Structures are given as C-alpha cells and as structure tokens.
Amino acid sequence: MDKVLSNKKIIALYVLPSLLLILGVVYIPIILTGYYGLNKWNGISAMSYIGFENYLALAKDSAFWSSAWHSLLLALFSTLSLVIYLAVAMVLATRIKGANLFRKIYLIPMLLSSVAIAQLWLKIYHPTNGIVNSFLQSIGIANPPAWLADTSLVLPALFIPILWQYAGFYILIYYAALKNIPASLEEAAKIDGANALQIAWKIKLPLAMEVIKVTIVLAVVGSLKYFDLIYVMTDGGPNGASEVMASYMYRVAFRAHDFGYGSAIGFFLLVICLIITWIIRKLTATKDTIQYS
Amino acid sequence: MISGTAGQLQSGPASSGAALGRKIGYGLLYIILILVAVLQILPLVWLLFFSLKNNQEVFNLPPFSLPMDPKWANYSKVWNAGNINVYFLNSVWVTVLATALTVLLASLVTYAVTRMKWKGSSFVLGLFMVAMMIPVHSTLIPLFSVYNKIGLTDHPLSLIFSYVAFNMPITIMILLGFYYALPREVEEAAVIDGCSVNRMFAQIVFPMTSSVLATTAIINMIYNWNEFIFVNTFISSDIYKTLTVGVQNFIGQYTTDWGAIGATLMISILPILITFLFLSDKIVEGIAAGSVKG
Numbered sequence: 001m002d003k004v005l006s007n008k009k010i011i012a013l014y015v016l017p018s019l020l021l022i023l024g025v026v027y028i029p030i031i032l033t034g035y036y037g038l039n040k041w042n043g044i045s046a047m048s049y050i051g052f053e054n055y056l057a058l059a060k061d062s063a064f065w066s067s068a069w070h071s072l073l074l075a076l077f078s079t080l081s082l083v084i085y086l087a088v089a090m091v092l093a094t095r096i097k098g099a100n101l102f103r104k105i106y107l108i109p110m111l112l113s114s115v116a117i118a119q120l121w122l123k124i125y126h127p128t129n130g131i132v133n134s135f136l137q138s139i140g141i142a143n144p145p146a147w148l149a150d151t152s153l154v155l156p157a158l159f160i161p162i163l164w165q166y167a168g169f170y171i172l173i174y175y176a177a178l179k180n181i182p183a184s185l186e187e188a189a190k191i192d193g194a195n196a197l198q199i200a201w202k203i204k205l206p207l208a209m210e211v212i213k214v215t216i217v218l219a220v221v222g223s224l225k226y227f228d229l230i231y232v233m234t235d236g237g238p239n240g241a242s243e244v245m246a247s248y249m250y251r252v253a254f255r256a257h258d259f260g261y262g263s264a265i266g267f268f269l270l271v272i273c274l275i276i277t278w279i280i281r282k283l284t285a286t287k288d289t290i291q292y293s
Numbered sequence: 294m295i296s297g298t299a300g301q302l303q304s305g306p307a308s309s310g311a312a313l314g315r316k317i318g319y320g321l322l323y324i325i326l327i328l329v330a331v332l333q334i335l336p337l338v339w340l341l342f343f344s345l346k347n348n349q350e351v352f353n354l355p356p357f358s359l360p361m362d363p364k365w366a367n368y369s370k371v372w373n374a375g376n377i378n379v380y381f382l383n384s385v386w387v388t389v390l391a392t393a394l395t396v397l398l399a400s401l402v403t404y405a406v407t408r409m410k411w412k413g414s415s416f417v418l419g420l421f422m423v424a425m426m427i428p429v430h431s432t433l434i435p436l437f438s439v440y441n442k443i444g445l446t447d448h449p450l451s452l453i454f455s456y457v458a459f460n461m462p463i464t465i466m467i468l469l470g471f472y473y474a475l476p477r478e479v480e481e482a483a484v485i486d487g488c489s490v491n492r493m494f495a496q497i498v499f500p501m502t503s504s505v506l507a508t509t510a511i512i513n514m515i516y517n518w519n520e521f522i523f524v525n526t527f528i529s530s531d532i533y534k535t536l537t538v539g540v541q542n543f544i545g546q547y548t549t550d551w552g553a554i555g556a557t558l559m560i561s562i563l564p565i566l567i568t569f570l571f572l573s574d575k576i577v578e579g580i581a582a583g584s585v586k587g
Binding site (some may be wrong): 002005006007008010011013014015017018019021022023024025026027028029032033036043088091092094096098102103105106107108109110111112113114115116119120121122124129131134135148150164168170172173176214216221224225229235245249250253254259262263265266269270273274278286 | 325402405409420433454457475484515523538554565
C-alpha cells in the first residue's frame with residue numbers, strides 16, 4: 001500500500017500542474033508587485049529602480065489616505081452590520097416554520113454579479129426616477145438628494161447595497177452555526193431557570209464565537225479589498241468621495257498608467273490584509289478562551 | 294436579542310394568556326423575517342417590472358405597477374442589438390471550462406495530499422491555504438504585464454488561468470474535509486488486487502466524491518459567472534468579453550433606455566436565478582461549506 005502510494009512520478013503528475021499554476025498566478029505576482037513598487041514604470045517603457053520612493057510618496061499621498069479611510073469605514077460598517085445578521089439568524093433559528101425558505105430568499109442577492117447589482121442600484125438611486133426618490137417625493141419631500149452625486153451622502157448610499165448583497169451570506173453562516181448547538185444545552189439551561197435572553201447571550205453567543213470570529217475576518221478583509229460595486233456605481237467619485245484602496249490602485253495603474261506607484265498600493269493592500277487577518281485572529285483567540293473557561 | 298421573546302413565551306405556563314402571547318411573539322418574528330425577505334427581493338421585482346416597460350411607463354406609472362402589455366421586445370432587442378448573445382456564450386464556456394478544470398485539479402491535489410505519502414505535502418497544502426488570504430487586486434498589475442508579455446492579454450486563457458488558480462484554494466479546502474472522512478478500506482482492497490493509483494483515483498475515489506464535487510462546482514460556477522475585475526482588465530475585444538463586462542459596456546451606450554437596461558440585467562442574472570430555483574439546497578450547502586474559510 002505504502003509503496004504504491006509513494007510513487008513520486010504520480011505525485012508529481014497530480015500536484016505539479018496546480019502548484020505551478022498557483023505559483024505563477026498568485027505567488028510570483030505578489031513578489032513582482034513588491035518589486036514593481038520599487039520602480040518607476042509606466043507599464044510600457046523600461047523600468048527604472050527608485051528604491052522606496054513610491055512607498056514614501058504613498059505615505060504623503062492624501063488621496064490615498066482618504067481612500068484608505070473610506071475602506072476602513074466600510075470595514076467598520078460591515079463589522080457592525082454583522083450584529084444585524086446575527087440577530088436575524090437568531091430569529092431564524094428559533095424553530096420557526098419556513099426558516100429554510102427564508103434563508104434561501106435572503107441569499108439571492110449574493111448570487112448575482114456585482115455589475116448587475118451595481119447597475120440595479122444605480123437605477124434605485126436615480127435622482128428623479130429611482131424608487132428611493134420616487135418614494136420620498138410621494139411622502140412629500142419635494143427635493144430629495146441626488147444620493148450618488150453628493151460627496152457627504154455617497155459613501156453611506158454605497159454601503160446600503162453592500163449590506164443588501166451580503167446579508168444572506170452571513171445569515172446563512174450564523175444560522176448554520178446556531179443550528180449546530182445541541183438542543184440539550186438549551187433544555188438544561190431552561191430547567192435551571194434561564195430565560196431566552198440569557199440563553200442567547202450566555203450559551204448561544206459563546207458557542208457561535210468561533211464562527212463569529214471567522215465572519216469578522218471575512219468582513220474586514222473583504223471590505224479592505226472591496227472594489228466591484230464602487231467601481232461600477234461611482235468610480236470613486238464624486239471628487240474621490242467614494243474612492244477605496246482597490247479602486248484607487250486601479251485608477252493609478254490602469255488609468256494614469258503609473259504601474260510602479262499602483263504596485264506600491266497593491267503591495268500595501270496585501271500587507272495590510274495579511275496583518276489585519278493575523279491581528280483579528282490573535283485578538284479573537286484570546287477572547288475565546290475567556291468565554292469558554 | 295429578538296429571539297429572546299419567542300423562546301420566553303414558549304417556555305411560559307400553558308394558560309390561554311400565554312398561548313395568545315406566544316402567538317403574538319411568533320407573529321412579530323414572522324413579520325421581521327418577512328420584512329427582511331421583502332427587502333432582499335423588492336429591488337429584483339422592480340427590475341423585472343421595468344425590464345418589461347418602455348420609458349414612458351417607467352417614468353409615469355407607479356414603480357411597482359405591472360406594465361399593461363409587457364414589452365418582451367426589450368429582451369429580443371438587446372439580445373440581437375448588442376453582443377449580448379456573444380457575451381452570454383463566452384460566459385457559459387469560460388465558466389464551464391474553468392469550473393471543470395478547478396474541480397479536477399483540486400481533486401488530484403487533495404488526493405495526493407490526503408492519501409499519498411510524500412515529504413512536503415503539508416507545505417504544499419499550506420501554500421494553497423495561505424493563497425486564500427491574498428487579495429486578487431495585489432496580483433492584478435503583474436498578472437496584466439506578464440500576460441501581456443506572453444501574448445495572453447485579450448485571450449480567454451488569461452481568464453481561465455486566473456479563475457482556476459484563485460478558486461483552487463477554497464475548492465481544495467472543501468474537498469479536504471470530505472477526503473479525510475472517506476473510508477480507506479476500499480482502496481486498500483484495490484491495492485491488494487493490484488490496482489494502480491491512477492485507476493484507483495479515476496474509478497474509485499473520484500466517483501465516491503461526486504456529491505462534494507457538485508457542491509464545489511456550484512461555488513466555482515457562481516464565482517466564475519460573476520467575475521468582473523479580471524475580464525475588465527485583461528480582455529479588450531468584444532468577441533472575448535463575458536456577460537459581466539459586456540453588460541457594463543452595453544449599458545454605457547444605452548444609458549437612457551430603462552427597458553433595454555432592465556432586460557440586459559435580467560438576461561445576465563436569469564441563469565443564476567434559474568439554477569437557484571432547481572438547486573437551492575445544493576447552493577446553500579455549498580456556500581455554507583465554502584464560508585468556513587479564513
């Protein structure tokens with residue numbers, strides 16, 4: 001058995017194609033991103049090595065920091081909206097009839113392409129004919145705002161469709177986690193006189209903590225690299241008011257043809273995603289042990 | 294938590310007052326759930342409605358009124374006028390090919406990692422797992438310049454390579470749990486009977502994993518069908534564009550014809566919605582399995 005299963009040729013045949021692909025498409029490019037970031041390069045003519053100049057310029061680039069701030073706000077908003085998702089999942093998990101149907105309906109927006117969602121929401125926010133402003137006008141607000149053209153409203157207006165898009169995904173994860181909690185625990189707590197609120201807070205929440213931890217990482221890292229919806233709906237505008245890190249990188253590299261500087265942003269994005277994943281895992285790991293003990 | 298109320302009412306004494314209270318409690322919970330469901334669906338209903346109207350009806354009738362005579366012509370118009378049919382077919386074949394390749398390659402890797410004996414297997418597995426944390430955007434510029442150098446920009450292979458590589462980690466992760474749980478007795482018996490590794494994989498293990506393969510295939514299909522940034526960056530010719538980018542460009546040219554835009558969007562989301570109608574259990578299961586990453 002062991003001899004058959006340690007055939008080097010077959011192992012290479014099974015693993016190498018995938019390994020080469022992931023090295024070529026994921027690992028070598030991230031090394032190149034770091035390297036390009038050290039160069040002045042427009043993508044066409046020869047690169048010239050300039051050391052950390054791009055990274056220093058990045059530190060002083062107010063447009064970049066404002067895009068980073070918007071990404072951070074999105075991460076904060078996404079994390080906070082997890083509370084709503086968890087609450088809805090808790091309702092769903094209370095042995096209610098039709099829970100299955102509900103969680104399937106909730107999931108639908110997540111299955112659709114971000115371009116379709118973005119185009120649909122562009123129409124929803126349309127200043128004169130969109131459903132938001134049609135509704136506002138019908139209840140007597142004569143001059144409703146032009147949501148996506150208003151620098152102070154555009155970011156919150158973009159957060160709503162993002163919340164809409166991902167609601168079903170997180171509700172599904174939480175629902176699955178809550179359903180995994182053995183009913184006997186709940187029964188025992190009830191016999192001991194705990195009310196439903198105490199059961200939710202003291203039993204269900206700690207036991208779902210492992211999954212909550214994963215969703216926080218997903219929400220934060222997902223927000224930091226968020227791109228599609230914002231790119232299609234506002235392209236970072238008006239006036240950079242909805243620019244996020246990934247859209248700023250895209251603009252610098254593929255519109256302004258500054259591949260070196262764009263790569264520096266891409267590398268920063270990579271490093272920050274890895275660091276934040278690591279930090280959240282560390283933080284939530286310690287919390288866990290406290291709650292389980 | 295809202296769930297508290299229902300649980301509390303449920304555990305209350307069985308007097309008629311408590312029974313009434315329980316009913317009200319459950320009624321409230323249902324109202325919350327239905328409200329969320331309506332919010333999730335309403336924009337799509339509105340989209341369906343305006344895809345069947347002309348501009349006059351869109352702007353003058355109430356948003357959620359059905360058109361008097363549905364303008365199915367919007368659909369035939371956009372299907373024939375733009376390159377929507379080309380984009381659609383591109384989406385289909387790129388999605389199917391990338392999904393099949395990912396599932397096959399990931400199965401081979403997972404088999405080699407869980408069943409075969411070799412040094413470095415855990416390191417290779419680690420490489421795939423860490424790749425899950427790497428943002429697509431950080432690889433975009435070098436991928437573009439490398440594909441450009443080897444003549445793969447504006448070529449569907451650039452999409453296939455990228456989709457397969459970026460979906461491989463999550464696919465392997467879902468397969469891993471399943472492979473670990475597979476009994477080894479059948480394989481042991483097969484080896485004693487002189488079966489080769491290739492035959493064992495192709496005729497015994499691969500068929501045994503068909504249910505989890507379906508799950509991973511669905512995850513892959515949804516991702517590939519909806520992928521935007523790679524197509525948008527690598528592909529410039531209309532003949533190679535997929536629906537997501539094609540739709541985006543098409544709408545750019547018809548910004549004022551709401552019916553046409555609605556019909557285009559409906560065409561781009563219908564395949565997913567129809568798949569969902571028939572396979573919703575598998576999709577829910579697949580997304581739940583795929584979500585445990587991180």
